[in-house]
Amino acid sequence: MDQDFINTLLLTGKLAGWTTIILFIIGFPVAYLLAYKRFPLKPVFEALISMPLVLPPTVLGFYMLVAYSPQNAFGRFLEQHFNTRLAFSFQGVLIASVLFSLPFMIQPLQNGLTSIPKSFRETAYTLGKSEFTTFIRVLIPNMIPSIITAAAMTFAHCIGEFGVVIMVGGNMPGETRVASIAIYDEVQAMNYQAANQYSFILFIISLLILTLIYSINGKKKIFF
Amino acid sequence: MDQDFINTLLLTGKLAGWTTIILFIIGFPVAYLLAYKRFPLKPVFEALISMPLVLPPTVLGFYMLVAYSPQNAFGRFLEQHFNTRLAFSFQGVLIASVLFSLPFMIQPLQNGLTSIPKSFRETAYTLGKSEFTTFIRVLIPNMIPSIITAAAMTFAHCIGEFGVVIMVGGNMPGETRVASIAIYDEVQAMNYQAANQYSFILFIISLLILTLIYSINGKKKIFF
Amino acid sequence: MLKIDIKRAMLTSEGKTNLEVTAEIQDNELLCLFGHSGAGKTTLLRILAGLTKPDKGRIVFNDTVWFDSEKKINISPQQRNVGYMFQDYALFPNMTVEKNISFAQKEKDKDEVNKLMELFDLDALKNQHPAKLSGGQKQRVALARALASKPNVLLLDEPLSALDFDMRLALQHEIRKAHELLNTVTCLVSHDLQEVFHLASSVILIKNGTVINQGKPADVFSGKQDFYPKQAY
Amino acid sequence: MLKIDIKRAMLTSEGKTNLEVTAEIQDNELLCLFGHSGAGKTTLLRILAGLTKPDKGRIVFNDTVWFDSEKKINISPQQRNVGYMFQDYALFPNMTVEKNISFAQKEKDKDEVNKLMELFDLDALKNQHPAKLSGGQKQRVALARALASKPNVLLLDEPLSALDFDMRLALQHEIRKAHELLNTVTCLVSHDLQEVFHLASSVILIKNGTVINQGKPADVFSGKQDFYPKQAY
Amino acid sequence: QKVNVAAAANLRYVLEEIKTAYLKQNPKAKVNLTFGASGTLVQQIQNGASFDFFMAADNEFPLKLKEKGLTTEPMSTYAFGKLAIYSTTLDVSKQGLDVLKSSAIKKIAIANPETAPYGERAVQLLKSQKLYESLKSKIVLGENISQTAQFAFTGNAEIGFVALSLALAPDMAGKGDYYIVPQSMYQPIEQACILIKTQVLNTEAAKFKKFVLSPNSKAIWEKWGYGLASGK
Ligand SMILES: Nc1ncnc2c1ncn2[C@@H]1O[C@H](COP(=O)(O)OP(=O)(O)OP(=O)(O)O)[C@@H](O)[C@H]1O
Ligand SMILES: Nc1ncnc2c1ncn2[C@@H]1O[C@H](COP(=O)(O)OP(=O)(O)OP(=O)(O)O)[C@@H](O)[C@H]1O
């Protein structure tokens, strides 16, 4: 295995890892609001969060590319004040990836929250526990499968991300050349052997990680 | 709106619709097995089903391309007996899309099934109801949100599908040129207006469908 | 006739023990299971219903072997035609009161459902979903549902514990009537002595998994003041 | 002192009615709610706990206004410091018996938890999760948990209904002790006359949402043979 | 019979115009154009994509197909492409290649040299000018030449190595500046086309090929900045 190949895998893992971490932080509060609170226009809000599910990655990629361009307000702002350009950079791909994976985190978490009987929350409240304590001590431990699903789907979806990256990434080794792009590239160049090597390694790694997750998850039942 | 544009949208809807229908048929029995039955190597089996989540679409695309090729057994078989070639055809993309969306159907269904209290099934069994009747009359109605999530995620994921299609399907108008590909193409042609038009229409359609789903879903609570 | 002879490991508040029950219940008999909390009453009903598998033993109903650990027979709950009322009701949340009851019927019979709902004072609630019922209302739906399936063996786990005295008396009457009408074997868990005397033709006293006495209520309780209850009403 | 004067729409088996309760419960009083299934007992407890909002009225505990529909005051369950035992227990499935109880404590006190588990005969089950408990065991954990929070107001919804007679007597004793020790206002739902007489310092009879009598147990039940119970023990 | 044309990305505008002209002569004909990097199209054709006619951005990719026996009739050169650099912010037409040394450049867009001949020529040029090593870290790769142009067009890359024909597109030309790289500095881009073997002989494809090579389309090629083979 050559260095390029390893770098590409590391980069892919880095992108997926960061996206998952950032979405964990965003995802829990948002899912909580959606699951338990009522507010006006909630369905529209929910729909907006789910948009990346339905929108082709190329649409998102296109709009990101336009936004990042120094010719437009946002891109110019970043360029002038932070001297950064997001297009063709890891950060740029990361932002796109966070946006794009949002519903993969939110949906399972929200589902998990709504399927916990209301009386658990009510009991905790009467015991004087704050919403936050209740969330940490009662809700989270009773929705472990949903949390695992959310994390796995998000991480996984990022590893598989292709459309957005090919539009805003520019195929820069070490920055934006993630595994999916690398494989595409090798296939287009008809380097089937290299494509095979990438694919096979990714296949094995994925299979191992997932088997591990499911073995652990299978032992615990939903309600312990 | 010109004819090409409408055709592309119809083709996209056709692909997503067929994929969802096929996966509904496959998804329920598989999710049922995974949720309630024990069998050897179950974690490996679960991991295999979830593979498309983690695998870049390009890996899957690559392997499909290899399988479809008339130089290999499967492709040669199809070519000789059915005179079909799957690569760069609608059917080929459909098969890839079904495989690729499998976990988006299975995961939410399986989660929904496992979170239904066991005593519901047990009660139905003592009332003399078969597993099938129990499934239809007791389980399905108590997991509507999960079913909606499964269908929405699958359909949505297909509409947004890009990597597999571009590898297995290419960009053949009327066959494999779905919306995500069309947008990619229009952006490259710098027909930003057309790209914008596609994106906007998809955005609005998606927003409407999703808002509708969430409005209906919001009224019904999990446990009615 | 229901012949029971089973053994199953169990963790109770006294530590690990075995649930060991040997009994013969005649057709038409109404048996009460009586015993401390955690003694194994629910477990026994679940075993009879086919929901929990004993470690060892045999269960035979009339001429049908329901369970035989040696011959590896264990027929499914569906084939046993029991009516099992769960201690925590297990009403189907997606069905109204009426649907919950009619779902249990092997042959649809709307009149029967209406009759049951009237008997159990549920008419006004027929279109309610379980989440909106009070505790006692849920219990009555669960009981009505178990009866609606016209079972050969009726298994009732504390069917009247959440009901007020009036309702309790009325429904004791209904259980007895149903038992006679359906000509079933009935096993009922109860903590209420009055209820046991009122309903049971025989009693099994379980303590910590072991049957410590069985027979007619009067016989069982007369000699057993030391076991149960410590203090009479 | 807990002053209650509330009104709330309710659907009962007699059709739509209002739950209307006016009562004053002195400190140290142990009040029993008594009434038919679906009369509104649980609803009243939920209202006191702050889980259900009355349509109209006022609830004042000592000098604190818990609820006032006119002044739009409705303080949260957390601020009311009640110990509410649900009719269906609502034990946390992710916590062991021991954790369920210690979670309720405002200040961790392991000895206290052990004492409670011993009193309620739960020691051997301390590391069990609720899914593996029998009905009566669950009920005892729920009761122990409600007591562990050392509440100002103790709300118990049929706390002993699933227990055998021995256990019931023993726990009646514990409830009374806890009530005196914590110096709480206690509201308890029960269908058991013996229990009411044993525990209650006063009784509220609810029928179909309306209070039809309140006072000392002896007074309430003496003149009301027509209402309840039809047949004495 | 419809004609599925697999065309290199640099032909995007030119070929649309040729198609229009062709359809004017043959109103009943149906021509589908699919654009992509030459290498991508070769890969797709090899894997069974149902194209009838392939127009590459060089003369090596068609040869690959020919060697595999996937083509009929000989390969024909239809035009010579020209490499240009394009920018929306820098004054490339005046500074020429010197602009590449400018510190204002953060990113340089080039087509993927593995699959796009224009990209390959651009890399070759940078190497021969001894600029490649110093600029390497600034290079972003477009999947094909039109994505490359688009990177430059949106300003996300200051400089793009594009096909002249793309720089001439009204949108591009209106917004930025281009400089035609002297043809002596890189190996000529001889663009060839070839008919793909199909199960049923596609006569329409042959007809379209003929039109592409015919004097009828000569003006269009020239308008879009292509040089023509002397013999044609
Ligand atoms: N969540 C709910 N939504 C709407 N109505 C409800 C809800 N819960 C209970 N009810 C109705 O309100 C009435 C009073 O219910 P409540 O639970 O207070 O009765 P209860 O006196 O506790 O009866 P039981 O002794 O059977 O527990 C009942 O008729 C019931 O149908
Ligand atoms: N699912 C389970 N898994 C393991 N142990 C269990 C399970 N359910 C109950 N037990 C244990 O088995 C013993 C017998 O339980 P069972 O439910 O049969 O008691 P019971 O006689 O019905 O008591 P109760 O009157 O309290 O309902 C209990 O000590 C309990 O801890």
Ligand code: MOO
């Ligand atoms: O026209 Mo190309 O094949 O993208 O360089």
Ligand SMILES: [Mg+2]
């Ligand atoms: Mg029990």
Ligand SMILES: [Mg+2]
């Ligand atoms: Mg109640």
